Amino acid sequence: MKSEVLSNFTFTLLPTMALVLFFVMFTGVVIWVYRKSSGKVYGEASNLPLNEGDKDE
């Protein structure tokens, strides 16, 4: 049964589905990063490499 279903699966459907999936993900990520509260989080995050940490004196 499963192999019948699989063999009738047209290959052109697969890339189309993946494209839709990607587009949804992409739009989602863009909306997400532009949410209101993100500015502060990202401001702090981008300073992480510059903040070596407190030395133990």
Next chain:
Amino acid sequence: MSNAPSQKMETFSYDDKLVKMFLAATVGWGLVGILLGVLAALQLASYKFNLGLEWTTFGRLRPLHTNAAIFAFCGNAIFAGVYYSTQRLCKARLFNDFLGRFHFWGWQAIIVAAAVTLLAGFSQGKEYAELEWPIDLAITVVWVVFAVNFFGTLYRRREKHMYVAIWFYIATIITVALLHVVNSIEIPVSWMESYPIYTGVQDALVQWWYGHNAVAFFLTTPFLGLMYYFIPKAANRPVYSYRLSIIHFWSLVFIYIWAGPHHLLYTSLPEWAQTVGMVFSIILWAPSWGGMINGLLTLRGAWDKVRQDPVLKFMATAVTFYGMATFEGPLLSIKSVSGIAHYTDWIVGHVHSGTIGWNIMMVAGILYFLIPKILKTKLYSIKLANLHFWLTTFGLILYIISMWVAGITQGLMWRAVDEAGKLVYPDFVETVVRIVPMYWVRAIGGAFVLIGYLAMMYNLYKTMKSAAPTEDEVFKAPAITEDSHTEEGHRKLEGLSAIFTVLVVVAVLVGSAVEILPTFMSDNFIERSEKIKPYSPLELAGRDIYKREGCNTCHSQMVRPMVDEVLRYGRKSEAAEYVYDTPHLWGSKRTGPDLQRLGKKYPDMWHYRHMLDPREVTPKSIMPAYTWLFKKKTDYNVLTRKLKVLKAIGVPYTDAEIENAAVAARKQALEITTGLNEAGVEMKMKDKQIIALIAYLQRLGVDIGEE
């Protein structure tokens, strides 16, 4: 992320000894990789640089160059940078010191094994995956150790938010593991030989799913991660847009996986897969430039620093060449452009604008920044570093331009058809002779890169000498407590490395599944042909010699459906022809002509003389002579085992054929040698490898016949 005063402070130090070890290995292997590159370039400019020896012949040297440059040089650089930056971004010491050293020594041992085996003539014949199965296993083990050490450090981190560089490292580690394991599924025949379980079109697709993503996830994503750490560090300012880094990261990781088929445009790969590869490769331009924009704009307003500081010079130029290469790539992925460029030196030029322009320059910038810092001293000579920069840039420009000229010239010459419908340049060697001057220019360009690199080695050596012995600094940071996991939103997501990792896996699996599953799921994936039969035992022996000597690095076996190609080589290739080929030997480059229709075109004696001295039959040939094939004996005893393994993979040998393999091979060898004997060849040559190779070459394309 800000510390509550009541949180418990923990003290720790970083394992920088390991970083220093990887840095030293990087510098050393870089020299080896570049030297091999210059030598290979000289060998193409003049065959004499092959030295007439089997261990230094181009076919064996080329994979050593690529493996050294990618896995030895870039590999060690990645590990050095990842271990340095991850510890500091996590504010935690590396998970396990012993695992770190196992990783280091394991990787160096793999490199040495690669050098020895490749030059000795053991090769799987798959590009960037030539190393035989014991080494493939070792790579898997060492990579798992690396993963454990990395994820363990992440688990122990005292900085909850995972900075963008870490995401790139996660994507790298996961995807390289997936690519390597899937592409390396093979059945051993002996200690140093094996067959992939994939054949023909399926093997080509798996190979280039792997091959392009080796570029993506070994040469790009880890370096983007390193860029996101080291450019802000070196310029002392934060990345331009954190939002952009999130958007382009997820886009890159999702899209890159699909790009593999752009290596197979106009081949026998099914049309839909070619289109998918092309389209996604073009889309890939956007997230790649997202990275470039972020890297360059981080330096906005600090261009005077870039002018003065060699570290920033290298890093900014690296990012610029990254941008150039990631524009050229999508351009080359357009089918009509690929039609001209595929198999030519344009592709080689594209590769090196990436590897020299992006990878070497980024590593140089990191070395000049990190080595003085980690040794707590200053760089010995800014002037020398600047000299290195200009030598590299100049050498690279010579390289790129000469390869553009060579590639486009040759591509156009191959295509040229006159009004009578005949090839303007029917002799392949004419197109080679025309571009040999460009091979000299490229070798000179490489020499400039080499000299610059030597200047760097001297500079770093003097820097090292000037350093006093250092103690590991001790840091303190608050421990992560239970409370810190209750924050909502993306912060929670970014803080939870496990979920993040799973999402990365899903992203890369989507493209992999769409492209590769159909090859397993359906018998309709390619049309079969009754006419195609498996290779005879002797022909198989010959094919494996072809594979091990790296003949597929200069010769393709894929006639594309273009008018000029059909005129030059014969009937266009059908997918069915490759059904018993493991590995596939379609090739990526035509330094010499395509061989898919070579069978029976020339008499056996022509092949005999050609392999003994190519210039005897083609005076202007640049091919090296393969004299050792006339001295080394064919291994008949392994043939039964080979046929057994192939039967397990799906090639329809009968039990009688398998048992009789050695006898049948000797018989066919005797027939061929008897024919050659009439032209003066001694009968004792019948057991030499040249006879097996001739058997194979004379079989190519014979089954499918004429239209």
